[in-house]
Amino acid sequence: MNATHTVSPPAIATLFLVLLGGLSLTSLLTLAMAQREQRLGHSQRWLRFRDELGRVWLGAAWFWLAWWSGPWAATLLFGLLSFLVLREFITLTHTRRADHRALVLAFFVFLPLQYLLVGLQRSDLFNVLIPVYAFLIIPVVSALGDDPRRFLERNAKVQWGVMVCVYGLSHAPALLLLSTPEHSDRGALLLFFLVLVVAAGKLGQAMATAWSRRRPLARRISRSFSLRSWLAGAAVAALAGAALHTTSALPPLHAAALAALSSAAGGCGELVMQALKRDAGVQAWGNRSAITGAVGLLDRLAPLCFAAPVFFHAVRML
Known part of the structure; x- marks a missing residue:
């Protein structure tokens, strides 16, 4: 570019300063209008x-x-956000005991590795780590749990959660890759x-x-x-x-x-x-x-x- x-x-x-000033002014106006709505019983x-x-x-x-x-601390902050968001995603989906190994892999291997690659500015690797390697490895680990019930559905949920909550969000700090000297x-x-x-x-x-x-x-x-x-x-x-x-x-x-x-x-x-x-x-x-x-x-x-x-x-x- x-x-x-x-x-x-x-x-x-x-x-x-402009952003915070605009947000403060808008917040004050919104608060006043919301209180007026409540008093009048409107929508x-x-x-x-x-x-x-x-x-x-x-x-x-x-x-x-x-x-x-700074860049590294920002990457860690977004990594923490990904962890919390993925945790919330998993609480909203159905998993079984046999999925625990796959979940450990998602939370404690692929998530930190993804953000490590972002911090190291290895765009060639972080672009393919989850869509390729995580999508291949997670079902294998899940199959080792020896539970075929709803196997495809359970693995699709874990894979899709990692894709959105980790891969998608990691592209925000990855914008730091586009900096130049x-x-x-x-x-x-x-x-x-x-x-x-x-x-x-x-x-x-x-x-x-x-x-x-x-x-x-x-x-x-x-x-x-x-x-x-x-x-x-x-x-x-x-x-x-x-x-x-x-x-x-x-x-x-x-x-x-x-x-x-x-x-x-x-x-x-x-x-x-x-x-x-x-x-x-x-x-x-x-x-x-x-x-x-x-x-x-x-x-x-x-x-x-x-x-x-x-x-x-x-x-x-x-």
């Missing part, structure tokens, strides 16, 4: 929007911590760009859901996911991407297209996780009576898990 811009550390600090539109805004705050805080701590801050800026446009897409989708007529595409999975809201989220992300194109070192049109693509992928990821919740019998993440550990981290990070690999490989192609 040919760089046309570079951003200095003071400029990055300014970006953070819960602002309450839902406030929940989405909380997710944006979480993403902004985590990115700031990752940027401040001349532009050492490019990877951090790309990560900033990705988190921000995905968050903007989420807010745009939530606003479109609250203020437009709903025509769900998958009513039994999500009553809020519609073609109109999905496209609205991509459009808002595209506008945010064009406005922040200097941080991505890309022309405005390219940055807008990447932002829209990332937001669209993130919206699909959220829909998939909602389908997983319905299959597990979880109607809301606050319901911990039936599923231990379902605290909502997976739900919040699902858009990034789907958007990060799409964004990473699209940037590399450019």
Whole structure:
């Protein structure tokens, strides 16, 4: 990728100040409108929007911590996130005693090895470790458990969980691979760009859901996911991407297209996780009576898990 811009550390600090200032102002306005809704007994539109805004705050805080701590520490932080997200995913799926060896392999071999390769900047290896070697080795280890019941279904769940929660999310710190000696801050800026446009897409989708007529595409999975809201989220992300194109070192049109693509992928990821919740019998993440550990981290990070690999490989192609 040919760089046309570079951003200095003071400029990055300014970006953070603008982001935090905008989030603070939006949060105050949302809180006031939500309280007004509660007093008047109206619909819960602002309450839902406030929940989405909380997710944006979480993403902004985590990115700031990752940027401040440096590349290796950022990789470790995302590795910890992957561990927690994969743990939550496994609590939502059916496993048997014979799967314990495969789960140990997923948690304590492939997960740390994936992030080690990211930290070592071995893109040739981390791109194939899980889609090739993990997908071949995990069923073999599971078969050694000597339990053929629902074998294909059980292994598919473990493999798919590793693919999304580890492989997908690891592409966020892998953006640091795209830094060069001349532009050492490019990877951090790309990560900033990705988190921000995905968050903007989420807010745009939530606003479109609250203020437009709903025509769900998958009513039994999500009553809020519609073609109109999905496209609205991509459009808002595209506008945010064009406005922040200097941080991505890309022309405005390219940055807008990447932002829209990332937001669209993130919206699909959220829909998939909602389908997983319905299959597990979880109607809301606050319901911990039936599923231990379902605290909502997976739900919040699902858009990034789907958007990060799409964004990473699209940037590399450019």
